[in-house]
Amino acid sequence: MNPPEQSFRVVGTRPVRPDGADKVTGRALYGTDFALAGMLHGAVLRSPHAHARIRGIDASRALALPGVKAVVTGADFPEAASVAIAGESAANLRDIARNVMARDKALYEGHAVAAVAATSPAIARAALALIAVDYEVLPHATSIAAAIAPDAPLLHDDLFTPGLKPRPETPSNLALHVAIDTGDAAAALAGAAAVAGGHYTTQPVHQGYIEPHACVAQWNADGQAQIWASSQGAFMIRSLVAGALGLKQADIRVTPLEIGGGFGGKTTVYLEPVALQLARQAGRPVRLEMSRSEVFRATGPAPGAVIDIRLGADKDGMLVGAEMTFHYTAGAFPGAAAHPAALLALAGYKVPNRKITGWEVVCNLPSSAAYRAPGAPQVAFAVESCLDELALQLGIDPIELRLKNAVGPGDTGPMGLPHGQIGLIECLEAARAHPHYSAPLAPGETRGVAAGGWANYGGPSTAAVALAEDGSVLVTTGSPDIGGSRAAMAMMAAETLGVPYETVRVTIADTASIGFSFLTGGSRTTFATGHAVIAAANQVIATARARAAQIWGVAADTVAWRDGAAHGTAGDSAGKVLTLAEIAGKAANAGGPISAEVGVNPAGWLPGFGVHICDCALDAETGQVKVTRYTAIQDVGRAIHPAYVEGQLQGGAAQGIGWALNEAYVYGADGRMENPGFLDYRVPVASDLPMIDTVLVDKPNPDHPYGVKGVGETPIVPPLAAVANAVSRAAGRRQRHLPMSPEQVLLGGDA
Amino acid sequence: MPRIQLMRPLGEVWFAGAEQLEIDTANLFTLVAALDARAPGFAAEAELHYAFAVDGRVVADWATPLTPASEVLILPRISGG
Numbered sequence: 001m002n003p004p005e006q007s008f009r010v011v012g013t014r015p016v017r018p019d020g021a022d023k024v025t026g027r028a029l030y031g032t033d034f035a036l037a038g039m040l041h042g043a044v045l046r047s048p049h050a051h052a053r054i055r056g057i058d059a060s061r062a063l064a065l066p067g068v069k070a071v072v073t074g075a076d077f078p079e080a081a082s083v084a085i086a087g088e089s090a091a092n093l094r095d096i097a098r099n100v101m102a103r104d105k106a107l108y109e110g111h112a113v114a115a116v117a118a119t120s121p122a123i124a125r126a127a128l129a130l131i132a133v134d135y136e137v138l139p140h141a142t143s144i145a146a147a148i149a150p151d152a153p154l155l156h157d158d159l160f161t162p163g164l165k166p167r168p169e170t171p172s173n174l175a176l177h178v179a180i181d182t183g184d185a186a187a188a189l190a191g192a193a194a195v196a197g198g199h200y201t202t203q204p205v206h207q208g209y210i211e212p213h214a215c216v217a218q219w220n221a222d223g224q225a226q227i228w229a230s231s232q233g234a235f236m237i238r239s240l241v242a243g244a245l246g247l248k249q250a251d252i253r254v255t256p257l258e259i260g261g262g263f264g265g266k267t268t269v270y271l272e273p274v275a276l277q278l279a280r281q282a283g284r285p286v287r288l289e290m291s292r293s294e295v296f297r298a299t300g301p302a303p304g305a306v307i308d309i310r311l312g313a314d315k316d317g318m319l320v321g322a323e324m325t326f327h328y329t330a331g332a333f334p335g336a337a338a339h340p341a342a343l344l345a346l347a348g349y350k351v352p353n354r355k356i357t358g359w360e361v362v363c364n365l366p367s368s369a370a371y372r373a374p375g376a377p378q379v380a381f382a383v384e385s386c387l388d389e390l391a392l393q394l395g396i397d398p399i400e401l402r403l404k405n406a407v408g409p410g411d412t413g414p415m416g417l418p419h420g421q422i423g424l425i426e427c428l429e430a431a432r433a434h435p436h437y438s439a440p441l442a443p444g445e446t447r448g449v450a451a452g453g454w455a456n457y458g459g460p461s462t463a464a465v466a467l468a469e470d471g472s473v474l475v476t477t478g479s480p481d482i483g484g485s486r487a488a489m490a491m492m493a494a495e496t497l498g499v500p501y502e503t504v505r506v507t508i509a510d511t512a513s514i515g516f517s518f519l520t521g522g523s524r525t526t527f528a529t530g531h532a533v534i535a536a537a538n539q540v541i542a543t544a545r546a547r548a549a550q551i552w553g554v555a556a557d558t559v560a561w562r563d564g565a566a567h568g569t570a571g572d573s574a575g576k577v578l579t580l581a582e583i584a585g586k587a588a589n590a591g592g593p594i595s596a597e598v599g600v601n602p603a604g605w606l607p608g609f610g611v612h613i614c615d616c617a618l619d620a621e622t623g624q625v626k627v628t629r630y631t632a633i634q635d636v637g638r639a640i641h642p643a644y645v646e647g648q649l650q651g652g653a654a655q656g657i658g659w660a661l662n663e664a665y666v667y668g669a670d671g672r673m674e675n676p677g678f679l680d681y682r683v684p685v686a687s688d689l690p691m692i693d694t695v696l697v698d699k700p701n702p703d704h705p706y707g708v709k710g711v712g713e714t715p716i717v718p719p720l721a722a723v724a725n726a727v728s729r730a731a732g733r734r735q736r737h738l739p740m741s742p743e744q745v746l747l748g749g750d751a
Numbered sequence: 752m753p754r755i756q757l758m759r760p761l762g763e764v765w766f767a768g769a770e771q772l773e774i775d776t777a778n779l780f781t782l783v784a785a786l787d788a789r790a791p792g793f794a795a796e797a798e799l800h801y802a803f804a805v806d807g808r809v810v811a812d813w814a815t816p817l818t819p820a821s822e823v824l825i826l827p828r829i830s831g832g
Contacts, residue, residue, distance in 0.1 A: 090795075163760025165768040179759045207832075264832020339827040370832030415758060415826055418807050457830045458811060522831030603811040713831050 010495040011706050014643045018486045018506060019258075028258040031214030031230030032289050039216060040069055042278050042288040043124035044271075045114040045131050046298060047106030050140035050364040050671025051153060054104060054133060057114055061130040067123035070281035071131070072274065073114045074103040078246045095333040097244040099367050100273050106135070107155055107332035108364045109672045110297025112270075117278040117286045140364040140671040144306050144327045147173040147363035155332065155362045175334035176360040178342045180414060183353030188321025192312025196389035197323075199308050200382040202720070202738040203664035204301035204329055207371045208655065208683045211260025213299060214289035217275035224251045225276055230259045232266045232480055233519025238511045244273040252276075255510040256480045263655070264370030267521050270299055296676035300369020301665055303328035303336040303360075305378035311351075311386040317396045319405045321353035322346055326379060328360050331367040336360040337375030340455065343414050344717075345379040348424050348453050348609060349405040354414075364671055370521065372652060373454040373713035377659065377720050381738065384450035384721030389734065398449050398725070399432045399611070406451075423635025423699035424451065424609035430697050431611040436631040445617050445628055448725030452717025453609035456710035457522030458602045462515030463532035465493060465540050466595035469588075471581025473497060473504040475536075478517035479529040480508055483712055484644030488526045489533050491640050492706060496537035498564035499580055515599050523608065523710025526640060527701075531602040534705050539596035547590045548578045604703025608710055610634035612653060612718035618730035623742030625661055625727055627688075632718075633695040637709030642696060649715045650692040656719025658684045664739050753817045755782070758826035761801070765790040779803050779813035782823065802828040 022028040059071040077097060102111045114131050118124040141147040147155075152173055160168050163177035189195055215229035225247065231237055234254040242249045259266065271288040278286040290298065307326040313319050324345060330336035338358040345356055391398040406424045413419050431437055431449065441447060464476040475493050479485055490504040497504075517529060541561050548566030549556040558570035566583065568576035587594050615629040632649040639645040662682045666674045675681045700707025724735040731745050752775040762770045766789065776782045787794035804824040805815050817823065 162764050165763045167763075177760055267832060340829045340831075343826075343829065372832050374832045415804075415824060416756075416807075417804050417809070417824065454831065455829045459830060518830075522829070524830070601811045603809055710831075 008495060010491045010501050011638065011640050012642065014641060015487065015491070015501045017484060018490060019481065030211050030258045030260050032212070034216050034228045034257055035287070036216055036218065036285040039285045039287055040117040040119060040282055041121040041124050042115055042117045042275055042286045043121065043128050044112045044274065044288065044294070045128045046294065047102065047109060047111040047113050049106055049135055049137050050109045050142060051138040052106045052135040053138060054102060054106060054113060055136055056134040058132040059114060062116060062127040065123065065127050065130060067119040068116060068127045069119065069284065070117040070278045071114060071127070072101070072277045072281065074101050076277055077101055077244065077273070093240070093243040096240055096268060097273070099333055100244065100270055108366050110294065110366060111332065112274065112298065115274045115278055117282045141173070142364050142667045142671050144304070144329055144361050144363065147361045148327070155364065159334070159362065173362045174359055175330050175362045176338050178338045178358040180342050180354060180356040185321045185323045185353040185355035188353035189310055189312040189323060192320050193315040194390050194393040195310055195312040196386040196393065197310035198734065198736050200385070200736045202305045202378045202381060204304040204365060204368070205371070205659050205663040205665070206296060206301045206681065207263040207265035208658070209261025209263060209265060212290040212292060212295045213266070213270050214287070215272050215275050216285055216287045217272060217279045218285040219276060219280040224253070227252065227254045227272055227276065228257055229254065229272055230257045230266065232259070232262045232482060232521050234480065234511050235478055235516050236267060236519040237269055237272050240269045241273050241276060245276065253510055253512045256508050259480055259482050262482050263372050264374060264521060265300060267370050267519055268300070292678065293676040296681060297673050298366055300331065300367055302371035302374065303330065303368045303378070307379060307382040309382045309386055311383065311390065313390050313394065315394065317390070317394050317401045317404050319349055319351045322351050323355045324379070324382070325357045326359070328358070328375070328378070329365055329368060330360045330362045331365040332362065333367040334360060334362060336368050337370070341375035341379045344376040344453065344455065345383055347414050347607065348407060348451055350407055350411060365665070372655065372716040376452065376454055376717045377656065380450070380452040380717045381720035381724065384452065384718065385724055385734065385736065388448065388721070388725040388728070399428055399437070402451055403428045420606050421699055421702055422607055422609060423697050424453065426697050426699055427451070427609055427611045427633050427635050430633050430695055431613060434613065434631060434633065434695060436613050436629060436693065441615065445615050446726045446729040448614045448616070448722045448727070448729065449611065450718040450721035450725060451609060451611045452714065453607050454523065454713040454717060455607050456527070456605045457524040458528045458605040459518035459522065459524050460599065460601040461517045461529040461532045462597065462599040463529055463536050464514060464595060464597040465533065465536040466593070467540065467580065467584040467587065469584055471579065471584040473499060475504060475506045475533055476509045476514050477506065477529050477533065478509055478511070478514045479525045480520045482520050483648055484641060485520070485525045485529065487644060488530065488640040492530050492533050493537045495706065496534050497541065497580060498562060515597060523712040524605065527605050527704055527708045527710055528600065528602055530708055531704065532598050532600045535598040535600060536596040539598060540594055543594050543596070544580060544583045547583050547587065547594070550590055551578065551586065552576060604701065606637070606701050606709050608635055608714040610714045610718055612722040614719070614722040614726045616723065616726040616730055618727060618745065623746035625740060625745060627657055627690060627723065629690055631693040631695065632715055633697060634711065634714055635697045635699050635709065636711045637701040637704070638698055638707030639696050640706065640708065645696060645711050646694040648712045649694045652712070652715025653692050653719050654684050654689055656716045657689065657723055660720045660723035660738055660740060662739050752819050753782070753821040753823055756822065756824045758824065761825055765793050776817060778816050779810070782817065783813070800828050802826050
């Protein structure tokens with residue numbers, strides 16, 4: 001059933017972004033901009049060893065240095081056993097607490113082992129050099145192969161792989177086993193007319209946000225605390241700090257600062273519990289901020305992957321079976337998105353027989369963190385590369401092959417649930433019809449295409465809508481704006497209330513000023529927090545109609561609401577109009593100020609799918625790949641602010657191109673990262689890329705009032721294979737290993 | 752009675768490898784309580800990290816009533832980055 005056609009005044013327009021002026025004039029306060037009077041400067045001592053037992057720490061010389069006001073080590077944090085459950089599971093909290101400050105073992109180079117607060121950054125850094133740590137260096141494993149070898153050094157002697165039957169009797173570095181097994185994949189592949197497959201690898205890659213992690217923490221004399229930090233969720237910080245330090249959540253007030261990029265990497269804490277412990281000891285506020293090197297060495301990259309895959313089709317190109325085994329690097333602690341990887345790997349296609357096995361592997365790397373569509377890009381790289389191979393083997397156009405197999409509404413998803421109003425087929429059709437796909441290629445250029453998707457999410461959100469006395473509108477949420485959500489919230493409020501966009505202002509509130517919202521992630525904010533804003537606006541309309549009815553002395557149900565005003569329809573009120581501003585002006589004498597705060601946890605989010613087309617030029621002599629044209633096509637439900645949505649598609653594509661061509665954590669034999677800076681860890685810059693063209697496919701979500709689907713994560717899923725498929729055709733050999741550095745392209749690819 | 756299906760490895764982790772259970776229960780709250788009685792700790796984990804689909808549709812409201820013909824799928828919750 002098609003949803004009824006909707007017409008909009010505000011949704012779908014491109015107004016000026018509300019945070020734009022502050023950002024371009026430098027007034028916006030980011031994590032490192034915030035300061036308090038009397039603030040101390042902190043610094044973190046990090047392990048130089050990839051794996052070491054901490055036999056003792058002597059901080060006496062550091063504490064004796066003039067200007068040093070506090071030193072903390074693992075001994076200053078609650079024992080894991082006493083950690084309270086505060087919105088997080090005990091196991092996760094224990095790991096997070098041990099990641100922010102090592103206890104008995106340092107698990108990766110860069111793992112925090114102590115921290116100092118001093119009156120200047122220089123004194124704090126000098127004090128670090130005076131802390132003596134007695135390490136017993138242990139053998140390390142920074143790769144999947146090393147971590148799962150029979151003689152691998154164990155990171156956690158209490159880790160018994162979950163998901164195996166029977167439960168293992170000995171601990172290992174295998175941190176999770178997941179499996180999806182439908183039909184008879186082996187038999188299907190044996191009978192397939194064409195089979196593509198191979199051994200694929202990707203390296204850990206960082207989210208590459210420009211703004212480093214930074215926070216200021218203050219411990220008040222009454223035992224309450226305040227934290228100012230840039231993150232994807234102030235409530236997330238509150239929950240994790242309370243859990244890690246054993247505090248009551250209401251005793252911690254977290255104020256979100258502007259965020260200079262997160263992409264999933266700011267969905268956990270690194271500095272905040274440490275800064276608060278330092279502030280508690282010193283009795284003064286403390287700022288902690290990371291250098292770029294610390295960001296690389298101590299915060300979470302996306303997992304590296306090793307993937308073995310076979311994908312088979314019949315002679316007409318219909319997929320018949322798939323086998324896939326993948327290992328993902330979790331880093332120091334469990335958690336590497338193997339579940340979503342298993343679920344998303346073949347989510348776009350009807351494959352009747354599939355056997356997918358996934359493993360998470362702990363190893364001596366920084367603990368991995370979410371990165372746009374966590375888990376999906378790596379497996380999509382393998383699947384979409386195989387589809388390209390099958391298209392070549394069978395002589396079928398790559399988009400046509402995907403269209404033959406693509407899932408649509410009502411088709412069964414990977415867990416047996418029917419898909420809702422998804423738009424993969426429309427994206428493939430839009431890609432096939434796009435001028436880019438049929439444009440002639442210049443000599444030396446090749447073209448690749450790939451699809452991909454992400455599950456998206458809903459989750460709990462709170463929003464408030466209040467009327468000022470003049471009828472202008474204040475929207476408050478607890479969702480940090482990482483991709484334009486202020487504008488989207490203002491637009492949805494304006495659309496609902498029937499008022500101009502310019503009369504609505506949006507505030508991202510601190511954790512004491514609005515009810516709980518889950519963090520900004522999972523492409524959920526415009527969907528879920530948008531639901532809350534619309535619901536709060538509708539409550540304000542209901543109150544405004546009731547006030548108009550009081551003023552006119554008629555029943556509320558005879559008052560209609562349109563174009564930002566109450567309209568009388570009955571008796572003497574017929575034809576009368578009271579604008580929102582007029583009603584707000586009379587509010588004090590009509591029952592009091594008008595506002596509404598609504599908490600929601602909406603279901604009905606839908607996955608997003610996209611299709612990317614990439615043209616490349618390969619320099620056959622040097623192996624350098626230049627992306628010459630790129631088009632990202634995506635089902636976005638309905639774009640509230642299309643320019644922001646286009647920006648999401650462009651940003652995701654740029655990051656995916658970096659993943660494909662340039663980016664990788666490089667470790668030496670000593671287990672130390674060799675490229676912890678943007679000079680040696682090279683993300684694509686503007687001059688590396690062509691204009692990334694976008695096509696927004698509108699297939700509205702019937703379970704959102706304005707048709708919203710999440711858009712932020714899907715665009716990083718297709719690029720790895722879109723680029724690899726183009727380069728494979730240029731190089732004459734299938735590219736199965738990322739990044740496709742010149743050396744890799746010319747010498748390293750599988751034949 | 753409602754049929755409960757568990758995505759791997761939830762069955763291995765909590766219910767000795769069972770992939771399917773049948774439990775006579777009124778809604779998802781009472782289902783989670785019943786599962787917690789069989790596997791202590793399940794409820795705390797479910798509240799934070801699991802998603803529930805009833806008759807083919809993921810639901811966020813655990814008061815959703817279950818009928819004898821209901822099919823419930825329990826799977827890890829995917830949020831994202």
